[in-house]
Amino acid sequence: MSLETRTIWRTRALLSSFGALTLIFTTVFGLAFSTLVAYAAALQISSDPFTQATCKASALTNHHTEVEPDTFSNGSTIVATFQVGRISDGGSCATGFATSTNNGALGSWTSGLLPGITKYAGGGPNDRATDPSVAYDASHKVWLISSLTLLEAGGVHGNSVVTSSSTDGITWGTPSTTATGGDLDKNWIVCDNTASSPFYGHCYTEWDNHGAGNLLQMSTSIDGGKTWSAPATNNTGVIGGQPVVRPDGTVIVPIDNANETAVGAFNSTNGGASWSAVTTIATISHHTVAGSLREGPLPSAEIDGTGTVYVAWSDCRFRRGCKANDIVLSHSLNSTGTSWSAVSRVPIDATNSGVDHFIPGLAVNKATSGGTAQLGLTYYFYPSGTAQLSVGFISSTNAGSTWSAPQTIASGMSTGWTATTTQGRMVGDYISTSYGSDNLAHGVFATASAPTSGTNCSDVLDNCVEPMNTFASGLAAGGSASSTGNPVLFGGGGGGGSSLWKVVDNNGSKHRE
16 A cells, blocks of 8 residues: 655644643642642643634634543554544544554654545545544554544435555555444554464454444454455444454454443454454443533453453442542453453542543553452542543553552533533543553543633634543552452443343434544
8 A cells, every 4th residue: 555645734732841741730639538648740632723714614614622542552562543533413624643652652652644535634525524543553554543434415424444554653644444324433453463373464344234233244354454354243233342352363352232231242363253242241330420411331451461451441339329430440361252250340539539530541561460450540539519621541550459649630620611512511521541651641632721722622713622632651560459348339220131232223323433
């Protein structure tokens, strides 16, 4: 595939006296737990270059906004991908990327737009792009970004999943087509990077066919993302899967059911030739957060160096009356993802704190495993009694048995400053964290500042300030806080048995393009 070079811009920012961009918010709020909350800093790595004059996809195209990042690391290179120029009724003007070849160091990020996807960037055939996900294929030595494309004619709908490739994470080619359909949604990509695996070099993309009742679909590539197999399915209704690959080549896909009332997992042990039935990990109890914010209990999944899979989501089961969410965690207990640990609470604060936590981005350091696996978790939260959006980070050095004190990365953000969508104000249905070769965690997330005019984002055209950010420096794992003994206080939601995973028409309520 020939590579096309597209416009690249480097993030520029004011430097503080110690040489790092800081987004330190000094608002101090009370948390009902004994550990002192630490404060870290954020670094802007990209911003939306469009205006209504250059991308008028609708009357409510939110410029300048970037939302919904995913990341992946290989060696010292970290690649992030995200939506650029979020459109109110679905998708964005383009898929963006930001790449660091030096473990996220200040000044090491290069950002730009993927060419050939939308008509607004490199002459693509599609109207919009959304749901980007990134992977690295070690066998073919290429970076891959999967995007869902949208057409506007006949109503905004997901018409295809495409895959863009790059040898360096900076120069990207025109995409190949992974799949086409009438109304696709929520794609995710992963590759088998273990040289001893019988399926080394296989890459897998998951999505759901919303037009067919959120029907699960999986496709496999064995040539570095150039061509893809016909879609396979296990005939379940799902959304938001995040496939991971064990060192033995088994693919395990943590995923929600179509109505987001349960989280489960399925697998392939034969390189994607077939896919198992879903095993239910847990039913979900979820508190709808304040601030008219678009969010939900979609899973964030990662895997350690020997193949234990970790899944995090937001859940209120440990809060009396389901009045707030914690981030909760489960991990696989066998090699096929058909047995899982009991759900545990990440002890960011006390169960009576009133703090609401949501949209987790989980990382596991693949250089670690077993009882010493390092976990890093970036998440959004509301301090008790407020709907001021904040970003936090917490970590563990012992596979989630105990956790560090939480760190606040950003706070004091009004949800009205974020992109407006038909499902609420938006920072993303997911965010992401990755460990670099420095063995430090690097979270990527959207922040928002007061609009340049008006009160809220898109009150006035081109008035938004919602760029993409990362930690100003990588964060180490550690800590001794435990949630052992926290009782389950709310048992609503879910259901039971195989009925959880039926292909269902949810009338668009869980359409997350």
